[in-house]
Amino acid sequence: MPIYLDLPLVIDTQGKDVYLFLIELKDVPGALEKLTNVIAENNIDIRSTILIPSVEKIGTGHALMYMDFNRSNITPQKLSRKIKELDVVLNVDYEAPKYGNYIVNTFSFPLGVMRERAVIFRVDWLRNLFKRFEKKFGSGGKTFLFYMGLEGGRSAAAEIREKTKLTGKELVEAILKMLQALGHGIFKIEKCDLEKLEIIITAKELYECLPSNKDIDEGSQFFRGYLSGVLTEAFKQDLVAMEVKCISRGDQYCEFHAQKTKYTKWLS
Numbered sequence: 001m002p003i004y005l006d007l008p009l010v011i012d013t014q015g016k017d018v019y020l021f022l023i024e025l026k027d028v029p030g031a032l033e034k035l036t037n038v039i040a041e042n043n044i045d046i047r048s049t050i051l052i053p054s055v056e057k058i059g060t061g062h063a064l065m066y067m068d069f070n071r072s073n074i075t076p077q078k079l080s081r082k083i084k085e086l087d088v089v090l091n092v093d094y095e096a097p098k099y100g101n102y103i104v105n106t107f108s109f110p111l112g113v114m115r116e117r118a119v120i121f122r123v124d125w126l127r128n129l130f131k132r133f134e135k136k137f138g139s140g141g142k143t144f145l146f147y148m149g150l151e152g153g154r155s156a157a158a159e160i161r162e163k164t165k166l167t168g169k170e171l172v173e174a175i176l177k178m179l180q181a182l183g184h185g186i187f188k189i190e191k192c193d194l195e196k197l198e199i200i201i202t203a204k205e206l207y208e209c210l211p212s213n214k215d216i217d218e219g220s221q222f223f224r225g226y227l228s229g230v231l232t233e234a235f236k237q238d239l240v241a242m243e244v245k246c247i248s249r250g251d252q253y254c255e256f257h258a259q260k261t262k263y264t265k266w267l268s
Contacts, residue, residue: 002186008048008066011103017069018047019076022107023083024091027059035063038082043072047053052108055086060090064107113182120230123207125185130208130222132139146225150263153229167268168195173232176201183207184223194235199258201241207246224256231258238263 011020027030041044044070053064061097069076080092097103111118134141160178161171171194176187187207191198203209208220218242227241238261245255 001182006048007120008050008064009105011066011105013097013101014104015101018020018094018103019067019069019094019106020103020105021065021067021076021080021083021092021094023054023063023065023089024054025063026088026090027053027060027061028088032063035083035098038086039065039067039079042074042079044069044074044079047073064105087263100114104109108176121186123210127208128209129220134221142221146228149225149227150223150229150232154233155224155229156226157230157233168234172230174199174231175234196259197258199231199239201258203254203256204247204252206247206254206256209246209254211248219243219246220254225257228258232263 008020011018023035025035034047035263047066047068049066050064054060054062069078069079072079073080075141076094076096082096083089083092095103095105095107095108111120120235130145133145137144157171157175160175161167164171164174166174169189171190172192175219176189182185186204188202190200191203193199203223204224210225211218224241224243228239231239231241240261241256241258243254243256245251245253247254
């Protein structure tokens with residue numbers, strides 16, 4: 001079962017003695033070991049670490065480390081000086097809570113995925129945006145969200161096919177695994193028979209369909225469109241994903257079946 005990953009970008013310290021460090025290291029074997037030895041010697045708990053290769057300076061990298069000082073007698077200032085004494089360390093900086101109990105990571109910008117710029121929206125923000133859009137504009141809003149997803153799925157599939165040379169089922173599977181890595185849901189191709197046109201894909205914990213306000217019509221529109229675009233591009237025929245099960249309606253998972261369709265000329 002996949003594990004929960006909480007990126008140390010905005011951190012709720014919950015009142016604990018916690019700090020976010022950015023440490024620039026030489027890219028040499030043993031550099032991380034020397035760094036963590038100093039941290040361990042001072043009884044500091046590393047809550048999370050992200051290692052970031054430098055794109056500006058060859059032969060260097062950064063460690064973004066979320067550290068808990070509750071069981072330590074050393075201050076962040078003194079730890080910073082100790083770390084700087086290491087021959088593998090080039091620079092050290094750290095952030096303390098500034099906004100109530102929150103530490104905001106201002107060390108890194110922009111974010112990237114697959115060497116492309118990315119942004120993060122919380123699921124509740126995005127889901128409520130979709131549902132309010134549907135409620136305000138009715139069937140027209142649902143159609144708009146579907147076609148937004150459709151074009152996004154087609155574009156993503158075309159780009160990933162170009163980069164990986166994958167086609168057909170393998171391309172669809174790769175994209176679904178990438179979506180899982182990005183937090184969209186947990187996906188599985190249950191059946192893929194093009195001759196009989198039986199394509200069934202299940203999705204657990206699909207962000208768009210998580211239960212919300214019951215006065216809003218539930219179910220997927222944006223992701224359903226995205227999946228339709230991926231299938232259309234991967235199999236080179238117009239396909240639409242129909243959601244036959246949905247967690248918002250009490251099912252254990254969402255389930256999508258592909259059907260043939262014909263999209264309008266402006267989508268070609």
